[in-house]
Amino acid sequence: MPFMMKIDNSKLEGLDVMPAGLYKVRLLGFKPKYSKPKGDGSQPSLNLNAQMEVMDNANPELNGRKVFEGLNQNAGWVLQDFAHAFGFPLETDGTSSWLPGMWDGDASDAASLVYKGPMLGQIAEVELAIDSYQGKENNKIGRYLCRVPECATKFPTITHSLNLLKKG
Numbered sequence: 497m498p499f500m501m502k503i504d505n506s507k508l509e510g511l512d513v514m515p516a517g518l519y520k521v522r523l524l525g526f527k528p529k530y531s532k533p534k535g536d537g538s539q540p541s542l543n544l545n546a547q548m549e550v551m552d553n554a555n556p557e558l559n560g561r562k563v564f565e566g567l568n569q570n571a572g573w574v575l576q577d578f579a580h581a582f583g584f585p586l587e588t589d590g591t592s593s594w595l596p597g598m599w600d601g602d603a604s605d606a607a608s609l610v611y612k613g614p615m616l617g618q619i620a621e622v623e624l625a626i627d628s629y630q631g632k633e634n635n636k637i638g639r640y641l642c643r644v645p646e647c648a649t650k651f652p653t654i655t656h657s658l659n660l661l662k663k664g
């Protein structure tokens with residue numbers, strides 16, 4: 497018999513944004529996706545779409561809430577801050593740099609890519625900010641706290657961003 501598929505009205509607005517501030521997060525994995533073609537002939541770029549979850553929060557309702565980071569491959573400074581927050585410098589051959597670890601799958605099919613590396617399950621501290629997009633508030637990571645030991649000495653050329661939202 498046909499029926500109406502109802503949901504509770506409290507679900508209509510989605511989850512409230514989390515208060516701005518410092519959060520401990522665990523890296524769950526990545527859901528890579530190519531950016532939409534711009535139509536100017538340029539190659540679409542890959543967004544790694546990192547997925548994290550809040551843990552050990554003083555407000556237990558926030559534990560398990562998801563936190564996302566696009567990690568576009570053209571925004572290397574974000575990739576660098578991200579890796580350092582989980583305690584890993586980027587690996588490099590002098591010409592290119594990459595997150596530590598390998599990927600399984602076919603590079604032309606983003607959905608097939610699976611990260612196999614030491615960052616999985618690792619913990620970082622991040623500063624969540626509140627951003628708004630089309631009139632709706634959402635959480636974005638404004639800053640990653642570096643936990644690479646002696647980063648400033650070992651990597652004097654690296655300046656970690658204090659406000660990623662400003663850089664776009």
Ligand SMILES: [Zn+2]
Pocket residue numbers: 580642643644647648654656
């Ligand atoms: Zn660092």
